[in-house]
Amino acid sequence: xxxxxxxDGGSTLRFALLLTAASAAxxxxxxxxxxxxxxxxxxxxxxxxxxxxxxxxxxxxxAGALLGFAGAVAQGLFRNPLADPYLLGSAAGAGLGVVxxxxxxxxxxxxxxLAAAGALLQAGLVGAAFxxxxxxxxxxxxxxxxAARPMSLLLCGVVVGVxxxxxxxxxMLASPEAMRGKQIFLLGSTGFLGWTSTAVLAAVLAAVLxxxxxxxxxxxxxxxxxxxxxxxxxxxxxxxxLLVGTMAMATGAAVAQAGLIAFVGLVAPHLVRRCLSVAHGxxxxxxxxxxxxxxxxxxxxxxxxxxxxxLPVGVLTAVLGGIYLLALLHRRQA
Amino acid sequence: xxxxxxxxxxxxxGVTLGGVRVLDEVSIALPAGCWxxxxxxxxxxxxxxxxxLAGLRRPDHGQVSVGGDPIEALAARERARRIAWxxxxxxxxxxxxxxxxxxxxxxxxxxxFGAPGANDQRAIDLALEAAGATAFGRRRLGExxxxxxxxxxxxxxxxxxxxxxxxxEPTTHLDAPHQRAVLCCIxxxxxxxxxxxxxxxxxxxxxxxxxVVVMDQGRIRATGSPGDPALHAAIEAVFEQAIVIEPIGRTxxxxxxxxxxxxxxxx
Numbered sequence: 001x002x003x004x005x006x007x008d009g010g011s012t013l014r015f016a017l018l019l020t021a022a023s024a025a026x027x028x029x030x031x032x033x034x035x036x037x038x039x040x041x042x043x044x045x046x047x048x049x050x051x052x053x054x055x056x057x058x059x060x061x062x063a064g065a066l067l068g069f070a071g072a073v074a075q076g077l078f079r080n081p082l083a084d085p086y087l088l089g090s091a092a093g094a095g096l097g098v099v100x101x102x103x104x105x106x107x108x109x110x111x112x113x114l115a116a117a118g119a120l121l122q123a124g125l126v127g128a129a130f131x132x133x134x135x136x137x138x139x140x141x142x143x144x145x146x147a148a149r150p151m152s153l154l155l156c157g158v159v160v161g162v163x164x165x166x167x168x169x170x171x172m173l174a175s176p177e178a179m180r181g182k183q184i185f186l187l188g189s190t191g192f193l194g195w196t197s198t199a200v201l202a203a204v205l206a207a208v209l210x211x212x213x214x215x216x217x218x219x220x221x222x223x224x225x226x227x228x229x230x231x232x233x234x235x236x237x238x239x240x241x242l243l244v245g246t247m248a249m250a251t252g253a254a255v256a257q258a259g260l261i262a263f264v265g266l267v268a269p270h271l272v273r274r275c276l277s278v279a280h281g282x283x284x285x286x287x288x289x290x291x292x293x294x295x296x297x298x299x300x301x302x303x304x305x306x307x308x309x310x311l312p313v314g315v316l317t318a319v320l321g322g323i324y325l326l327a328l329l330h331r332r333q334a
Numbered sequence: 335x336x337x338x339x340x341x342x343x344x345x346x347x348g349v350t351l352g353g354v355r356v357l358d359e360v361s362i363a364l365p366a367g368c369w370x371x372x373x374x375x376x377x378x379x380x381x382x383x384x385x386x387l388a389g390l391r392r393p394d395h396g397q398v399s400v401g402g403d404p405i406e407a408l409a410a411r412e413r414a415r416r417i418a419w420x421x422x423x424x425x426x427x428x429x430x431x432x433x434x435x436x437x438x439x440x441x442x443x444x445x446x447f448g449a450p451g452a453n454d455q456r457a458i459d460l461a462l463e464a465a466g467a468t469a470f471g472r473r474r475l476g477e478x479x480x481x482x483x484x485x486x487x488x489x490x491x492x493x494x495x496x497x498x499x500x501x502x503e504p505t506t507h508l509d510a511p512h513q514r515a516v517l518c519c520i521x522x523x524x525x526x527x528x529x530x531x532x533x534x535x536x537x538x539x540x541x542x543x544x545x546v547v548v549m550d551q552g553r554i555r556a557t558g559s560p561g562d563p564a565l566h567a568a569i570e571a572v573f574e575q576a577i578v579i580e581p582i583g584r585t586x587x588x589x590x591x592x593x594x595x596x597x598x599x600x601x
Contacts, residue, residue: 079428214446214447215446215447217438217441217446218446220430220434220435220438221438221441223428223430223435223475224421224435224438224487224490225421227385227390227419227421228419228421230390230410231388231389231390231414231417231418231419231421232414232438232439232441232442232494233409233410233411233412233413233414233415233441233442234410234441234446235410235446239446273429277429277430277431277434277472277474278431279430279434
């Protein structure tokens with residue numbers, strides 16, 4: 001697609017319509033994709049469609065949207081196109097939360113597997129992952145003494161990631177049964193998404209996206225550099241704190257409900273920027289839509305590629321995302 | 335705001351960075367309708383002074399006032415409406431279109447939560463035109479040549495329409511015609527009664543200003559009009575080199591009456 005300026009509101013609208021159409025088509029495909037192939041006989045299998053495929057498809061789109069949004073915030077905030085939503089310790093925090101709950105559950109943790117999807121919710125793993133992700137980011141903010149210095153924030157995110165992962169390993173050493181549960185939970189899967197998860201994801205997206213879009217001109221101003229942004233009267237410290245908060249909420253919710261989905265948060269904003277030169281406000285919304293499209297498409301592929309078996313969607317997004325970035329790298333070198 | 339106070343005034347500014355005295359008792363006033371060029375060797379403290387004047391760096395001691403009001407008493411947006419600042423080139427980059435960048439200059443006016451209105455759009459159009467950036471208004475900043483980028487960033491500063499304009503090396507990366515275009519922009523601002531200060535490395539360009547401030551080792555060594563022999567002597571002293579400064583014409587940079595000067599190292 002040709003690169004166009006977002007000032008041409010028409011091109012932004014066309015791109016948004018394209019993503020909407022892709023989302024709608026993929027949602028229909030998601031409703032039709034089953035373990036035994038494609039089926040449009042929805043009246044015959046209404047329960048299956050309404051209770052499993054529909055929440056899973058909508059939930060996958062929402063989880064992808066949260067990751068795409070969080071990736072766009074991270075890349076704008078840190079002025080780094082390689083920034084991803086997990087870099088402030090949310091992934092390691094979610095992992096530790098899951099491991100602690102599993103270890104506390106003792107032998108019960110060993111019984112948690114893919115088939116025990118409902119049990120995951122009951123065991124409070126979703127809540128633990130969400131709380132762990134928020135605590136990870138909170139610890140990063142604490143160590144960096146706020147969000148005023150992006151470089152300190154990044155470095156503290158790395159430190160917190162390493163520390164919390166080490167703690168997880170330590171807990172798993174003492175309680176090996178927690179290891180399998182953690183691996184399954186954080187492998188990245190949309191298979192556990194029900195209507196409750198979908199409602200939670202939708203509520204978080206409805207909260208964080210408008211909040212971040214309200215202050216998105218601050219991200220535009222940061223393109224000029226920190227000092228120039230301050231010279232324009234932008235209250236950088238407060239804005240950064242708000243944006244880190246929305247990023248943590250979005251990432252925490254997505255990780256808690258769908259595990260660690262790789263690359264969606266990194267690739268979705270890239271895709272938007274490749275297609276459109278647009279300010280951060282629309283970029284956040286379009287990155288969310290692109291993230292939704294990417295994850296839902298990956299979810300459908302994960303369901304159908306080796307049906308009746310299912311691939312973990314996190315593995316698929318990692319492979320596809322890796323290929324995309326490699327292709328991008330080669331194109332730039334050419 | 336005090337009507338008789340200069341748009342920007344600094345008294346007894348001192349800044350120490352890493353144990354080094356970067357600014358030492360610097361006092362300067364920027365009158366309305368006057369272009370002040372700041373020159374001096376590398377490390378003289380020119381950019382630090384500009385960032386203190388812009389309210390971006392708090393001095394260890396001394397006072398900066400904007401229109402008579404202490405700068406630290408101004409809300410960030412109010413300060414941003416009164417002082418426009420252009421950073422040294424190098425930091426700004428990215429995917430945003432030039433027009434979006436220039437529109438950031440209106441941020442102090444409509445605020446983070448507001449949206450640009452018709453007045454803002456007019457100011458953006460005027461700024462793009464004045465900086466000669468209209469033709470590439472829809473291109474991304476990251477795709478521009480160094481000169482085009484500098485003009486886009488200058489347009490962003492012009493869009494603020496502030497009574498005080500501080501420019502840190504605004505002619506970097508520009509070829510001679512575009513350097514002249516920047517100087518014309520500055521004289522245009524001055525005609526609109528703005529107080530302009532620009533750090534410049536090119537002495538010939540600096541001598542096109544209404545007055546020149548010579549800095550060295552964190553202090554102001556001389557202030558004078560471009561034709562002032564004492565100023566010429568101070569320039570030679572701080573650069574530790576014989577410099578020939580000669581009048582080259584009877585028209586100013588924008589074609590109006592006034593002597594142009596050229597400064598070149600003596601053979």
